[in-house]
Amino acid sequence: MTAPPADRTPPARPDATIDNGATVTEMRYLASVYAATRDDRFRSSFLAGVDFLLAAQYANGGWPQYFPLRADYSRRITLNDEAMTGVLQILDDVARARPPVAFVDASRRGRTADAVARGVRVMLAAQIREGQTLTGWCQQHDETTLAPAAGRAYEHPSIASRETVSVVRFLMQIEQPDAAVMASIDAAVAWLQRVQLRGIRVDRRPDPSAAGGYDVVVADDPAGPCARRNPCPLVLRERAQPGTRRRTAPFLGGSCSRWPACYRSPTPTNITATRSSSTVPCSHMKT
Secondary structure (H helix, E strand, O other): OOOOOOOOOOOOOOOOEOOOHHHHHHHHHHHOOOOOOOOHHHHHHHHHHHHHHHHOOOOOOOOOOOEEOOOHHHHHHHHHHHHHHHHHHHHHHHHOOOOOOOOOHHHHHHHHHHHHHHHHHHHHHHHHEEOOOOOOEEOEEEOOOEEEEEOOOHHHHHHHEHHHHHHHHOOOOOOOOOOHHHHHHHHHHHHHHHOEOOOOEEEEEEOOHHHHHHEEEEEEEEOOEEEEOOEOOOOOOOOOOOOEEEEOOOOOOOOOOOOOOOOOOOHHHHHHEEOOOOOOOOOOOOO
């Protein structure tokens, strides 16, 4: 076994993240181990995770990618890669005392129930409209205005299919949804059906001249349908060769080759985010 490095210097930033399942995944593991061992160390660690998630939530109901906050795009309300929906799911499990997290005390269950309710409200408020028609969600939304927001250089303000699916899946688990939740789900599903692609697939082909050693090529394929990660971008960079159907994909989401990331589609000019009059900054939101 390789010995651990001698230098155990703490990380430069004393923060934690919910990106790519971080924190939530570890919490679920700790809960399972506690259920199997009844070792209080794992219970205490899980409860510390609950307290962290509650502290990280904005007053308007959203979650940043990192907390304490960084001075970059990670301050945005982050739906990217199921970040916020993953948090909502585990907090909803706590609030409803679902195994293996039924050991959480009543006080924390009440606080998590309130956090989930606020999270649902902000997702409904952030759902993007094309004119008067509700569509889906962006990977990130502005933490104050809820408008679609950019993340990294290749994550443009857009209506994102993968994040929309994750929000819809969470909303569909609500046991007694109200009319607003049902309307939100119906509208998002209708949008996903409108923007699906048929007759193509995305291939990664070796190309020594391209960044990363491969190019992303849209090829004909009679099977379908497939989904675009960002089908309605507000900004879309494109590289097209004469007579070809090649596109530079800013991000190839998922592991399936039938998941085009950013294939061209009509770009609506009137995309807006629904605002909530009750949206206010949280006490830890710094400018």
